[in-house]
Amino acid sequence: MSNQLSFRILEDIARDLSGEVVSFPTFLDITFQVRTALKNPQLTVDDLGRLVAAEPLMSTKVIRLANSAAINRGGRPIVDVRSAIARVGMEAVRTVSFAVAMEQLLNSKKMAAFQSLSGRLWEHTMHVAALSRVLARRFTRINVDEALFAGLVHDIGVFYLLSRAVSFPELVASPRELHQLLADWHDHIGHALLAAMGMPEELVLVVQEHEQERPVSNLSTLTDVVFVANRLANAEHGWRDAAFCELPDASIASAFFEPAALATLLAESTEDVTSLKAALGG
Template sequence: MRNEDCFRILEDIARDLSGEVVSFPTFLDITFQVRTALRKPDLTIEHLGRLISAEPLMSTKIIRLANSVAMNPSGRAIVDVNSAIARVGMEVVRSVSFAVAMEQLLSSKKMAPFEVLSKRLWEHTMQVAALSRVLARRLTKVSPDEAMFAGLVHDLGVFYLLSRAVNFPALVDEPAELHELLVQWHDSIGHALLAAMGMPEELLVVVQEHEQDRTIVTLKTLGDVLFVANKLANVQHGWRDSLFCEPLDPARLSELFDAEALKAVLAESTEDLASLKSALST
């Protein structure tokens, strides 16, 4: 066991996130640039477009998202960044910036020891984001864009912990202990990281509580949407290692909501889900 390594990681993170000046990991650089731009009251599409155009991967994702079935049911092709921003809205750009940041982290050479876990985590994140947007749009009054963003960042704590764990070779060699660290601490650390970034209180609570078991009769709130999307994604696209935890029983999902109604909605939304995941992924 390497409890001392787990303690050192948590101690380092607590120190980073509790100080007046927070030292964020470099993989979030593009996210901070976008966040800073979006806070300007006089921000124009042209200004934001220039910022995004400097990041080829982000430009590609924005245009791809603007042409997705979910965002562009008319099918009219969009080929430039400014038109894409006008189609999806400025807030969606924030979501894409996080998607780019997290994808770049997981594909970096230093994350090679976690390659298998990284792939599962990325697939899970994209699935939850797509499901959250579809569920919010079809079943609730929750903003689909806010729901997609919550889906993208709900496991930000796992990404952050992995970015720190790679500096502890002894822990890399102890997958069971690393897995326990991720499971036990990712929600609280995700909450703390998003709080340090100045995210809204509602989002902080939703992220911290996205795995707290509850009974849901109908989907109403952002928390409901994220909880159900996460549960659904975990059936086939969970990031946890089956060697270290029990897989989710699909039958339990019927206790949370009207399973038949939800099944029908998801069947109708297959194309939306596929287009969103394709747009957000590589």
């Protein structure tokens, strides 16, 4: 990437994220509404239900999540928002709000130039989110909803950079330069974005270190869970294009598990991955 173009984009983003008032892209509006509501200790399921019901796409996804095979193991169908929130929990609504926001961004007309990349990014995100939940449930005592949310937002820096890249025609016209920017800066930008949003430090660390090379001998932290989930997803569902940038090494995930154990994990998690993808990204 030309130094001048890179500097212009990163300077623009740094100016925004370091200011007293961060002007986030409109795709995060609904997320802020939910985040603000969840800060209220007096918030009830009914109150949150009214907020969610006002956004048709979000209410649909909350109900889908409540009825997914990963959540609804009893099989009793949920058809209303309040009952769905009662089943999945209030914090899970935060996850859905991010999913709605990201999906709306990627489906917006202004992102048409990045359609192929956007599709791969969304597919990768859904796999990492679902696999993070599966890994947390099977191998740790980490809250599975926190793992799901961390997996969902691990690449938020890529989403954010794409939302800004559309304002730079030179970048739109150069897939190689775009990929280089995304690969080199998405973890740093994602870290700064979530920090500016006031997200918990543990979550900010997940985004900062989800691709940082390091030995992982066991899944003891949320960062470890998302790191391994990301590597597992990259094996077949990465967002990068090999024609424009180097692909991340996915072998560490296979090295972490014995071949038979890895095959069992992926086979057993298929239902969860499929159902969660359908609920959050369908």
